[in-house]
Amino acid sequence: MMSVSIEVWLVLACIAIILVMVISWALRTVGLREKVAVSLKLVADRRKRTSQLLRLLDEILAALPIGLVVVSRSTMKVELMSGRAADLVEKKPVFEESVHLSTVFDRLSEHDRLCLHALIENAVGGDRAKEINVDLPVHEGKSSVSICIKFVADIPDARVILLMRSAPSELSAVEKESGFKREVLEDALIELDSVKALSRVLDCFVAALNDEVRAAVTFWNGQTRQWALLSSANLPDPLALIFTQPSLELDRAVLLDSKTPRKCSRFDFDRTLSTDVCNRLEQSLVKTWWAYPIIDLRGEVVGVMDIFGTSDLPSLDYENNLPVTIKVLSVILERHRAVIHTNGLLDIERIVRTINRELMAHDSTDGLAGIIKALKLLESGANFDQQTTQMLVRCWDGDTEFLTTEQEGGERLSLTFSVIQAWVDGHRAPSAARGLNELGTQESRFGFFSVSSQDPLFKTVLNIGPLKTDGADEFAVFPLWWVGELEGMLILPKGEALTYKQLSIVSNVLVSLSGVAARYRLVAELTQKAHFDQLTGLVNRRFMDELLFNEIERCRRYRNPMTVLLLDIDHFKSINDTFGHDVGDRVLEAVASRLKGAVRSVDSVARWGGEEFIVMLAETNLSSALVVGENIRKTVERGEYALNRPVTVSIGVSQFKKDDTVDSLLKRADIALYDAKERGRNQVVASDPE
Numbered sequence: 001m002m003s004v005s006i007e008v009w010l011v012l013a014c015i016a017i018i019l020v021m022v023i024s025w026a027l028r029t030v031g032l033r034e035k036v037a038v039s040l041k042l043v044a045d046r047r048k049r050t051s052q053l054l055r056l057l058d059e060i061l062a063a064l065p066i067g068l069v070v071v072s073r074s075t076m077k078v079e080l081m082s083g084r085a086a087d088l089v090e091k092k093p094v095f096e097e098s099v100h101l102s103t104v105f106d107r108l109s110e111h112d113r114l115c116l117h118a119l120i121e122n123a124v125g126g127d128r129a130k131e132i133n134v135d136l137p138v139h140e141g142k143s144s145v146s147i148c149i150k151f152v153a154d155i156p157d158a159r160v161i162l163l164m165r166s167a168p169s170e171l172s173a174v175e176k177e178s179g180f181k182r183e184v185l186e187d188a189l190i191e192l193d194s195v196k197a198l199s200r201v202l203d204c205f206v207a208a209l210n211d212e213v214r215a216a217v218t219f220w221n222g223q224t225r226q227w228a229l230l231s232s233a234n235l236p237d238p239l240a241l242i243f244t245q246p247s248l249e250l251d252r253a254v255l256l257d258s259k260t261p262r263k264c265s266r267f268d269f270d271r272t273l274s275t276d277v278c279n280r281l282e283q284s285l286v287k288t289w290w291a292y293p294i295i296d297l298r299g300e301v302v303g304v305m306d307i308f309g310t311s312d313l314p315s316l317d318y319e320n321n322l323p324v325t326i327k328v329l330s331v332i333l334e335r336h337r338a339v340i341h342t343n344g345l346l347d348i349e350r351i352v353r354t355i356n357r358e359l360m361a362h363d364s365t366d367g368l369a370g371i372i373k374a375l376k377l378l379e380s381g382a383n384f385d386q387q388t389t390q391m392l393v394r395c396w397d398g399d400t401e402f403l404t405t406e407q408e409g410g411e412r413l414s415l416t417f418s419v420i421q422a423w424v425d426g427h428r429a430p431s432a433a434r435g436l437n438e439l440g441t442q443e444s445r446f447g448f449f450s451v452s453s454q455d456p457l458f459k460t461v462l463n464i465g466p467l468k469t470d471g472a473d474e475f476a477v478f479p480l481w482w483v484g485e486l487e488g489m490l491i492l493p494k495g496e497a498l499t500y501k502q503l504s505i506v507s508n509v510l511v512s513l514s515g516v517a518a519r520y521r522l523v524a525e526l527t528q529k530a531h532f533d534q535l536t537g538l539v540n541r542r543f544m545d546e547l548l549f550n551e552i553e554r555c556r557r558y559r560n561p562m563t564v565l566l567l568d569i570d571h572f573k574s575i576n577d578t579f580g581h582d583v584g585d586r587v588l589e590a591v592a593s594r595l596k597g598a599v600r601s602v603d604s605v606a607r608w609g610g611e612e613f614i615v616m617l618a619e620t621n622l623s624s625a626l627v628v629g630e631n632i633r634k635t636v637e638r639g640e641y642a643l644n645r646p647v648t649v650s651i652g653v654s655q656f657k658k659d660d661t662v663d664s665l666l667k668r669a670d671i672a673l674y675d676a677k678e679r680g681r682n683q684v685v686a687s688d689p690e
Contacts, residue, residue, distance in 0.1 A: 198231035393488035
């Protein structure tokens with residue numbers, strides 16, 4: 001029994017390990033982490049927006065005996081309930097989770113609940129434009145509630161709207177007192193199209209006054225930092241054109257700061273508005289202009305209601321309607337902003353996912369190609385049309401490499417990365433003491449800092465060539481951190497202020513960019529260690545074997561000549577014994593440097609082992625190779641090594657034959673090298689003299 005139990009536990013442990021590995025792989029490859037994070041953020045935002053919207057509804061509906069309940073058509077679950085509706089059925093407003101409609105009306109009799117469900121199901125299956133009204137008793141029969149069933153829109157999962165009212169006489173009194181028709185408010189509140197909802201409210205407001213009044217609603221989009229005319233009533237073309245003028249945007253900006261209504265009459269237009277705006281007001285016979293800021297629950301301006309009058313507005317009877325109008329407009333604009341915000345988050349998530357997928361798709365051997373392609377996607381996705389996206393990244397050897405979307409590869413700079421590291425540390429040091437994420441500034445939230453084009457480091461980088469300013473005087477610098485190490489920085493010229501969408505996209509891809517930059521550096525470092533000799537920086541023996549094999553295959557296919565030179569430093573053991581191994585290492589480094597300088601860039605030089613070196617001369621016959629070998633011999637012999645004795649090399653040369661392998665080719669070069677030593681060293685000998 002004990003052995004069986006242990007086997008079972010081992011099987012379960014193996015299954016658990018496999019599941020963890022599969023899930024981890026899925027999270028990395030499919031990007032589920034990002035999707036989950038965005039989904040959770042959307043849920044949190046939706047709950048926050050729902051809570052704010054309910055409070056706004058309660059403020060508006062406080063003047064009217066109306067409660068509002070939103071029910072999902074498919075599940076019959078309550079998704080939103082105003083406080084007034086909750087009071088009528090003695091239920092708390094539902095924010096956090098949906099409950100079934102039947103639980104809301106638990107004071108109803110079983111017969112009344114069945115009747116209510118039958119009415120809703122009838123409405124679902126029938127004509128959605130038709131309203132269904134029913135009076136149901138609640139509170140143990142002491143009072144009744146009138147329920148009107150409507151639909152939000154003709155969509156597959158349309159939401160059912162239940163408008164709950166108490167005594168009709170009470171409603172009529174409020175309707176008469178406010179001057180508003182109840183149906184207008186109801187339609188505006190349940191209308192999903194913000195423009196239609198605003199038009200209904202404005203038309204109702206203007207109709208309650210007279211034909212001398214014009215009205216418009218402009219919306220402030222905090223993400224794009226722009227104003228937009230959403231709706232208007234009786235607004236002639238000259239007035240409508242005002243809302244596209246920069247002068248009005250300036251006027252709106254002043255209003256944003258004050259958050260109080262502003263009034264301009266024809267007597268002070270000239271002192272407060274531009275000439276163009278004044279001319280258009282005169283064309284429209286406007287004498288008075290009132291601008292009322294529409295404030296959301298956070299006290300921020302979400303829009304402006306403009307009222308234009310061809311006579312003095314104070315003489316008009318609009319005071320009773322204005323507060324209700326502003327409140328209704330506030331709800332509609334809040335909902336409009338929530339929709340824009342949600343769509344913006346989805347768009348940001350799509351762009352970020354595309355960029356991250358591109359970064360993850362490229363293999364490490366692609367070098368910087370994946371990063372450059374991701375930068376191009378970043379430019380197009382974030383609409384950096386007039387800006388050049390640029391990066392400085394850390395190389396494995398401590399140098400700095402420059403990347404831009406205008407180049408296919410990186411460019412090495414004559415600037416060590418330690419200079420950039422110190423510069424970044426200096427810029428973030430004052431903020432770090434106070435907590436970078438607690439400053440509340442735009443820079444700290446999105447992980448960047450602003451620098452001027454006159455910054456000393458930027459002037460240095462500009463002087464050495466590649467960095468582009470695009471005419472900007474200021475840059476946004478995004479440091480790329482990975483596991484506490486600075487891997488580089490992303491540089492964006494701030495010709496104009498970066499929008500919320502742009503900053504969100506950039507900040508969400510910073511981690512991926514940092515990771516890929518770190519991976520590129522680590523792979524380059526591992527490649528360097530695997531393929532190159534650490535002392536001399538030359539190709540090592542293992543990698544030279546691969547190069548020789550590939551070159552032999554190419555020569556065999558295309559019948560090209562190829563030769564190899566095998567070199568040995570003469571009396572190197574005596575140098576080590578006399579001067580020490582540290583001096584011997586310096587001699588090896590110096591000889592390696594002279595070897596690299598004596599051959600072409602298409603040739604390969606490797607440290608073969610100890611004091612031996614090998615040179616592969618592509619597309620070179622034996623006679624030319626002997627000339628190169630003699631040049632190498634003289635170059636080494638003439639070198640300065642800080643020794644009281646000369647340093648020379650013996651060289652053996654062999655040419656590729658059609659039946660050669662790597663071993664046979666090198667064997668003949670080794671025999672020629674041995675022959676050169678036997679003849680007295682410091683000379684070049686060919687294994688197959690022509």
